[in-house]
Amino acid sequence: MAKRALTVDDSKTMRDMVAFTLKGAGFDVLEAEDGVHALSVVKGQKVDVVITDINMPNMDGVTLVRELRAKAEFKSTPILILTTEGGDDKKASGKAAGATGWIVKPFAPDKLLSVVNKVCP
Amino acid sequence: MSNDGTSGSDFERFRITFFEECNEILADLEVHLTQLQEEALDNEGLNAVFRAAHSIKAGAGAFGFTDLVNFTHSFEALLDKMRDGEIDQTPQVADLLVRGGDVLAELVSAAQENRSVAPDFGAEVLAQVHDLLGSGQKPKDATAGPGAQQASSISGMGSWTIRLTPNVDLFKNATEPLLLIRELREMGSLKVTCDRSQLPPLRKLDPELAYFSWRFELESECSRENIEEVFEFVDDTCEIVIEQATSSEEEAKSPEAPAKDAPVQPQVSSPEKNVETKESAPAGKKAKAAAASSIRVELGRIDRLVNTVGELVITQAMLAQELADLTADNERQPIAGQEELANLTRELQECVMAIRMQPVKSVFARMPRLVRDLSGKLGKKINLRMSGEHTEVDKTIIEELADPLTHMIRNSIDHGLETPAERVAAGKPEEGTIDLSAAHVGGNIVISISDDGAGINRERVLAIAIDKGIVQPDAHLSDQEIDELIFAPGFSTAEEVTDISGRGVGMDVVRRNIVSLGGRIQVQSQPGYGTRLNMLIPLTLAVLDGMIVAVGNQRYILPITSIVESFRPSPSQMRRLDDWTQVVQIRGEFIRIVRLCDLFNVENATHDPTQGLVVLTEVAGGGKIGITVDELIGQQQIVIKSLNDNFDPVPGISGATILGNGKVALILDIEQLAGMKATVPLPHQDDGPKEVDAPVAIVAAE
C-alpha cells in the first residue's frame, strides 16, 4: 500500500513540485493551501508524512504542526517544515511545536526525497 | 528524478503554474509598490511584498533560475529588514523597491521565455540593496546549498564513538531513533549497544516517552559533519556526543544539549508568540477574510462548466418550445415547473458567468506607473484619475484589455496632452488630466479614457491618411469621419511602437481586439478641449440577448444591445440616393438601409421595406444603419456558437446559435453589414423624390 504524504503550502508551484517529487517516489499526495485547509483535508485520512510551509495565510505552519500533534492519529507522524535560509527561529519554534525536521527553501527535489526518507520509516 | 513517462508533461505543467503564479504575484506586487510611492506601507503591506519575493524565490530555486533566485534573495532580505523596522521607508528606499520590482518582472519574463539577460542586468539595483543591507555585508549567499558546511578534510577510515541520549519527550516530534540508527549503519560498519537502564517497570511505563539511549561504534570513511548531519533534527532534543577514536583531539560535541532542553509546551509561550506574530498576525484579519473565500480552479474546468451550462440553456429553450407547441395544440394547462426551470437555468447561467468575472483593477493598476513614467519622460504634468476599478469583467477580457489601454493612454500622453507651457498659454491648468473609468451599462462594460488635451489634430490625421493612401486627396470627410481614421489599418506610424508594450500596437489592432471580443470602440474629440475613447464590450462572451428576426424562411439574430428601434416606414420616408443606395428618413435623420434580403440572397423575402420592418441599429462611431427584415419574431437569450471552428469567416455573420426548434440561426455582425456593398440594384420602384439634401453622417459602405 502506498504511503501517503500531505503537502501544505500557499504556493501552488511548491505544492506541485513536492507532489511531483513524492509521487515519483511512490507516494500518494494530498494537498492543502494553508493550515485550515490541511486540517480538513486530513479528516479520516491516514497520513505518513506531512510537509508544510510556514508562511501561510489563515493558519501558519507552526500552528498547524501544533494542531496536528494534538490529534491522536498524528502523534507519531513525521512532520517537516519548510524554512528559509537563516530562519533558525522558525526551526526552533517548529521543533517546539512538534515538528520532526525541516527542509530549507529553496531546495532541490532530491533533497526533499532524502529528508523525507530520513524521517519517514 | 523522472520515474515515469508522464514526468515531462507534469514538469511542463509546473513551469506553467509557476509562471502563472509569478505573474499574479507580480501584478499584486505592482499594486503594493504603487501604493508605496504615495504613502508608507503598513505591516500587512510589507508582509505581502515580502511574501511575494519569498514565493518567487522558492519556486525559482526549484527550477534552477539562479539569476532570479539571487536577485529575489537580496530583495527579500531588504524587505525583511523593512518589516522588522530596521530600515525605514524613505522615498529613496521606495524608489529602490519600485526599480527592484521592475528588475524582478524582467527576470521572471526572461526565465519564462528561456532567454538570458545581460550579465549586469539589475546590478545597480542590487548594489544599492546591498548597501542598504549594511556596509557591504551581503546577505548570506542564496545559492549555497541549504545547511551546506565545509566538507571536512578528514578522509580515510575513522573510528567513531557516538553516544545518543534522547530526552524523554523525544517522541513528541515523531522522531524515530531506528531511522537514525539505519542512517548510521549506511555510513559504514556499525556496532550498537542499547542502554535500557532508564526503562521503568511496566506499570510505570509511559509508552510516549523515550527511555533508551545508545552507544554506537562506527567504522567509516565519513567526516564528523556527515555524522552530525544524521542528527541534525535532534540535536536539541537529544544529547549527542561524537568522539573520534583515532583522532588525538577528542571533540565532544554537544550542541546546546544540556542548556537547551526545549520543552514542548502545548500552550503558546510568549517568546514563541513574538516570533510568530511578525509572520502571521499582520497577515491576519484582512488577508484572512479575503483568502478564506477563494480557491483556485483550473481555467479548463471553468470553460467546461461554462459550455455545459450554455448547452443547458439551449436545451431548456428547446424544451420550452416543445412544451409551448404541445400546450398550444392540446389546450392543456402549461406544465408546472417549466417557468421555474427557466428561472433556475437563467440563474445558473448568471452564476457560472460570474465565476469568470474579475475586477478590472488588475489591469488599471498598471496605469498610474505608466502615466508617471511617460509624463516624466516627456516633461508633461499629468494627473490620472481612475474610477470603477471594482467593475467586474470576464477574465478573457481582462487579458485582452491591457495592451489596448496601455496604447490609448500612451497616445493621450504623447499626442493629446500638451506641455505645461502650452496648456497655460491655452488658459488651461498646467496639469493635464486623464480619466480612466469602467462601468456596467446595460449588457456591456464601458471603459472610457478621456483627456483634457488638445483633441485630435484633424489636419495632421487627414494628411497622414492621404499620405498613406487610406483616403483620396479630394475626399470630403466629416470631422467624425476624420477622427475615425485613427482606426484605419495602416494608419499608425512607427512612432507608435512603444518600449512599454514592446509591440507595434496601432489603433486598428486595438479596434480589432475589441471587436473580436464582440465589442466596439468609439472616439469623440473636440479640438482644444480633449479626446474621449469609449470601449463597449459585452459582459458575457458566450451568451447574448438576441432579437430573432425573420427574412423569408430564414431566421437571424440581432444583438439587442445594438438595436435602437424598429418600425415600419411609410413610402414617404423612403428615399433613394442612387440605384444602389436607399435611405429612410426618421425624425430628421437620414439613415442608410441595409437590405438583408439582397445581401444574403434570401428566398421568399419581402423586398419592399414598407411591407416589412426597418430595424435601426448602432454602429461604432455612433452612426446608425437600418436593416430591413420581414418581421420580428421575439427576444431570446441565445448561446453563441462560433462558425469559425469549421469554416472560414462569413461576411456579415458573427456566429450562430441553435433555436428552440433545433434549427440553426445565424447571428448578424452589424459592423460588417454596414460595410458590405450592395450587389443587387434596387428594384425599379418609385419611392419618393430622388433628390435629397446632403444628409449628415450617413454610414457609408466601404
Added chain:
Amino acid sequence: MQANMLQAQETNPVVKGSEAAASEIVASPTSCQFISFRLGEDEYAIDIMAVREIKGWTDATPLPNQPPHVLGVLNLRGAIVPILDLRSRFGQGLTEATPMHVVIIVNVGERTFGILVDAVSDILTVEPEEIKSVPDADRAEGEDYLSGIINAGHGMVVVLGLQELFR
C-alpha cells in the same frame, strides 16, 4: 470521369465488400477500411477513420454568399456543422436533396463537416497495394483530391482525399 478509368483497369476483383462472404474477410494489420457511397452512377470511397456519423438529410440553414456547393449549416447535437453538396463540388450540378439522401459527417483535421451524397453503399476492406493510383491523364487540373482507385467486384470505386477536397 469514371468511365475513362474503367477502361484503363482490369476487372479482376481484388476487394471484397463486407456484404459478400463476411467470413472470407480477414482484416490484416495493414488493411485499410473505407466507406463507399454513390453519387448518381459513380461510386466513391473515403477513409472510414474520418467518418464520424451518417445521417439522413435535413434542411440546412443557408450561409449567405457562399459557393453553390456550400448548402449551409446543420445542428449536430449542439455543434454547428457546414454541409457541402458533393455533386455540386464536382461541378455536376446541385443535388435535389430529400430525406432519402444521406449526409456523411466527417472529421478532417480539426474541422468537422458533412457531405451530401445519394446513398451509402458499403464498407470496403482493402490492402494498401490494391489501391491503384489515378492515371495523370484522367486527373484534371485541381482534382488532386482523387487519391486512388479500388476495383471492387461490381465496379470501380474512386477514393477521395478529404484534406485535398476541402482545402
